[in-house]
Amino acid sequence: xxxxxxxxxxxxxxxxxxxxxxxxxxxxxxxxxxxxxxxxxxxxxxxxxxxxxxxxxxxxxxxxxxxxxxxxxxxxxxxxxxxxxxxxxxxxxxxxxxxxxxxxxxx
Ligand code: FES
Numbered sequence: 001x002x003x004x005x006x007x008x009x010x011x012x013x014x015x016x017x018x019x020x021x022x023x024x025x026x027x028x029x030x031x032x033x034x035x036x037x038x039x040x041x042x043x044x045x046x047x048x049x050x051x052x053x054x055x056x057x058x059x060x061x062x063x064x065x066x067x068x069x070x071x072x073x074x075x076x077x078x079x080x081x082x083x084x085x086x087x088x089x090x091x092x093x094x095x096x097x098x099x100x101x102x103x104x105x106x107x
Contacts, residue, residue: 002095006033009104018091024100025049025087035102042087044068049086050075052101058082060094077103 001017006028008014018027028036028049037048044067053061058081064072068088072079086100 002091002093003097004091004095005097005099006035007099007101008035009102018095020092022091023087024051024089024091024095025085027091028086033102035106036086037106038087040087044071044085044088047071047075047085048106050077050103050106051084051086052080052103053082053084054099054101055082057098058084061089064088075103076105076107 001019004016004018004024004027006014006016014033016027016031018024023042025036025038025042029038039048040046064084068085071085072083
C-alpha cells in the first residue's frame with residue numbers, strides 16, 4: 001500500500017497509507033488532513049483539494065488533464081508548476097513515498 005506524506009505549511013507531516021485505487025483527496029479526508037476540503041466529493045468542480053507536488057513527483061504521475069488544468073485556474077492559493085487536484089490522483093504503486101505539500105488556504 002503506497003505511503004503518502006502530507007505536509008502542512010507549518011511543516012507538520014502526516015504519513016497516510018493509501019489503498020491503491022483511492023484518491024489522495026479521499027485518503028486525506030479519511031485521515032483528518034484538515035487542509036483538504038473536497039467540497040465537490042471528487043467531481044473536479046471545486047478546487048478545494050489543491051495540493052503541491054515537487055518536480056520529481058510530477059514527472060512520475062499521470063499528467064494534468066484539460067479539465068483539471070482549467071479548474072486549477074480557480075484555486076484559492078496560487079497555482080504553481082506542481083499544482084494538482086488531489087481528487088484526480090488515484091493511488092497506485094508509483095505513489096509510494098510521495099510528499100504532498102498543502103496550500104495555506106482552500107477558501
Ligand atoms: S474535490 Fe472538488 S475538485 Fe477535487
